[in-house]
Amino acid sequence: MDELSTLAASHLIEQYHNELKIYLIQHNHSPDTAEDILQDAFIRLVQAKPGGEIKNPRAFLYKIVSNLAIDYHRSHKRRQNRHADESELVELTDQTPSLEHQIYTQEQLTFLKRAISELPPKCRQVFILHKFRFYPYSKIMQELNISESTVLKHMVKAMQHCRKRMSELDLD
CATH class of the missing domain: 1.10.1740.10 (RNA polymerase sigma factor, region 2, helix turn helix motif)
Known part of the structure; x- marks a missing residue:
């Protein structure tokens, strides 16, 4: 072929x-x-x-x-x-977040900083140690020489206050 x-x-x-x-x-x-x-x-x-x-x-x-x-x-x-x-x-x-999202995030951060600064000093200290420095409750208890129930009370108070203030941002 x-x-x-x-x-x-x-x-x-x-x-x-x-x-x-x-x-x-x-x-x-x-x-x-x-x-x-x-x-x-x-x-x-x-x-x-x-x-x-x-x-x-x-x-x-x-x-x-x-x-x-x-x-x-x-x-x-x-x-x-x-x-x-x-x-x-x-x-x-x-x-990449949009410019609008970046501005909103900055606004949230500013609101959160303001809310934390409004906390009583000991409550603010407990909140910062736990949420930003990642200390466990046991280490906070030792460092501040307070009981576990006091740490819990401060954390509950701080969280309630911060949530309330952050919800005000969403209402605006």
Whole structure:
């Protein structure tokens, strides 16, 4: 077989169609993708100029299909990488808070600082040690020489006061 006519290529594809489709599906291609690759193989067969006699048409066809499957896989992977890069960019830009959000956050921080400054000194000290310096109650008890119930009372009072003041910000 020197050159493949359209009729010969069509006959060859038809003859090995099911076998090639199973081969492609076994190599992780969907049935639709397998059909697309087989159509491309037909076009390649018609355009092929082997430069000599094709001694084993089946092997020649398998080689074309195999190369097309590799090309498809590479192309698909490039598209996925491009989409992944685009989604990473979207994620990066989405991470930046809006100016409105930044201003609101600054306002909340100012309100919280004001609320903490309004607390009685011992209550403020307990609250700051626990919430900002991450001291456990036992360490606060030792450092300030107060009982656990006193630490709890100060924390409850501080939390109630801060919540009340922060809710006033939301009402404005």
